[in-house]
Amino acid sequence: MRVHFIAIGGAAMHNLAIALHLKGYQVTGSDDAIYEPSRTRLERHGLLPLEFGWFPEKVSKELDAIILGMPAKTDNPELINAQELGIPVYSYPEYIYEQSKNKTRVVIGGSHGKTTITSMVLHVLNHLSLDFDYLVGAQIEGFENMVKLSDAPVIVIEGDEYLASPIDKRPKFHLYKAHIGVISGIAWDHINVFPTFENYKDQFSIFIDTIQEKGTLIYCEEDSVLLDLIEKHKIHNKIKFLPYKALDSEVKEGVTYLKLDEEDLKINVFGHHNLMNLNAAKLICNELKVSDKEFFEAISSFKGANKRLEKIAEDSDTIIFRDFAHSPSKLTATIEAVKNQFSDRDLVACIELHTFSSVNKNFIKEYKNSMQQADLKIVFIDETNLMQKKVSPISEREIKEAFKDNDILYFTNSLVLERYLLELNIPKKYNILFMSSGNFGGIDLVTMTKKILKNEKKR
Template sequence: MRVHFIAVGGAAMHNLAIALHLKGFNVTGSDDVIYEPSKTRLGKHQLLPKEEGWHPENITTAIDAIILGMHARIDNPELLKAQELGIPVYSYPEYIYQQSKDKKRIVIGGSHGKTTITSMILHVLNFYQKDFDYLVGAQIEGFENMVKLSDAPLIVIEGDEYLASPIDLRPKFHLYKAHVGIISGVAWDHINVFPTFDNYKLQFSLFIDTIQEGGKLIYCEEDEVLKELVAQHLFKNKLSVLPYQTPDYSIINGQTFLETSTQNVPLSIFGRHNLMNLKAAQLACEEAGILEEEFYQAIADFKGAARRLEKLGETANTVVYKDFAHSPSKLKATIEAVKEQFPDRKLIACMELHTFSSLNEDFLNEYANTMNGADFAIVFIDEKTFLQKKMKPFSQEKVLTAFNNKNLKFFNHPEKIKSYLQTFQFSNTNLLMMSSGNFGGIDLVTLTKLLISN
């Protein structure tokens, strides 16, 4: 098979390109800009385009399939050439399905926690050397790539609700046709695509409808919106439902223990939201043939996915974390987790408004009270971001009012954050840096060393 990727530099796209290459496909690709780590990883497999840009002359009838990334536009010259020649064009979720039609498919959806749940399942299956394929949205310890495709009988897929491609405006997780579907929770996101909460909720209802007949739905019944959504499907769909809640746990000297009927399992992760994620993963692993006690044995040393409460540095009485949290529900849950784990320490929480949703004035009020659990709250917007995203800027006053936190500090330049953080004495104090961006290019590792060495 010869496959060509349009916009090969994307996080999922370049990993799929590598996976197909390792499977023996003839893979080519193009993009107008490719950032790290995609550039180095594509280069390692000799898949890096010789030059950046779109080159329609590369599209010929010798190509069996085009895989189109969300970064491309509908008037992309390579896409137009492929359509002219009648070459089949797939989004990457469509192509993942094509490669897994004969496998058992476990698909993890939800507004939050899906990467962590997927990572936990992969960690446990890998621990027991099960034969499986996967697609996950972050780098995980023990896995070189974020996508694997082989002849395995099982695939575990992180099911994003964002759109599949510029010419396929269906949410990605609708395309996988799960045998086992997981929904971790429903909290409004992607306002640029789903302008109302009802429209956003509908996507999860439709996802439930895509679960194959005789399949199973694993869902968090602590989420009232989700619980109501599932209830509407109980007599509509021929599937089994497996509700879950936060399992029992305790925290002793900064260590979280999962309390089971037979033992207390020490964990490397913490936070109520992560314990909920763990229970979802355990139920999914049962569907893959892993017994409950086997799951607990394997999960003990799971350290988390990249950028999910990732530890940047620590001393005897300080820890600095970075986290991918950016939506209101993730922000609140992550702050609460760190405060619960270290109740005797002060918490400085700094988040960057970076996504289209978070920079939308109509969505901003969803952040009300989300940072009130921190002792010191900071919101950052890189002054360049509005220009890059071609969005209307809003004022500091708008941010302070929306977050409903009188003590919140607002900055629009990375150097100002760095200067402010250096005014703190980091004794009995933790720092939490949350963003789906990069804080205007701040080197967080170097900053951490500077802050906790004082």
């Protein structure tokens, strides 16, 4: 099989390219820019384009398929050439489905927790040496790639609700046709493509309808919006519905223990949202014939997915975390998790508003009271990001009004923010939490946080 990727440098795209290459396919690709870690990983497998840009001559009738990435435009010259030649053009979720038609498909959707639940399931299946394929949205320990395609009987897919490609405006998770579906919760996001909350909710309703007959939907019963949706579907749907809530637990000296029948089990993740994620992962594994005993034995060594409450520095008085949280519900849940886990410490919470939704002045009011539990609250918006998105500047007054919090410190310049953080002087134990789907204007968080701890010792 000969496959060409248009916009090969994306997170999912480059991982799919590598997976097909490892499967023995002939893979080529193009992109106008490729950043790390995609660049190094593609180069390692001999898949990095020799030149950046779009080259219609790369597209010929010898190709079996084109895989089109979301960053590409509808007038992309390679895409136009493929369409004129009649070469099949797929979005990456369409192609994942084509590769998994004969597998049991597990699709994990929801506005939050998708990556973590998927990562937990992969960790358990891997621990048990079971044979499976996967697509996950973050790098996790024990897995070199974020996509694997083989002859395995099962595939576990993180089901994003964003659009599939520039020429396919369906949400990705509609295309997988799950046998086992999961919805972790519903909180409005992606307002650039789902302009109302009702429109956004409709996408999850459609997802439920795509679950195959006699399949299973695992859903969070702690989400009232989701519960209403489920009740409407139970009337006429020929699938099994499995509700879940947070597992019982106890925090002892900054460590979470699950309250199991036999004995308490120490785990490495924490927070109410992760205890819900754990239960969702357990139910998925149960559907794949994994027992509770096997699940809990395996999950005790799970350390979390990349950038999901990930420790990046610590000493005896301070732990510094980074998290992918960017929506209001994720922000609230993540702050709450760290405060509850370390109740004897102050919390410095720093959120970068980076996505199109989060810097939209009509949406930003959704952040109301989301940072209430933090002791020092910092909001950062990269002014360069606003210019690239062609969004008008957001004032300090607008931020404080949207968050309903006059104590928020607001920064728009990464150098000024970094200087402030390096000069932090909190005379007692505290933790720092960095939350963003971006990169804080290019700040190297790992290097900076080491400096913070070093400066702390000097005081």
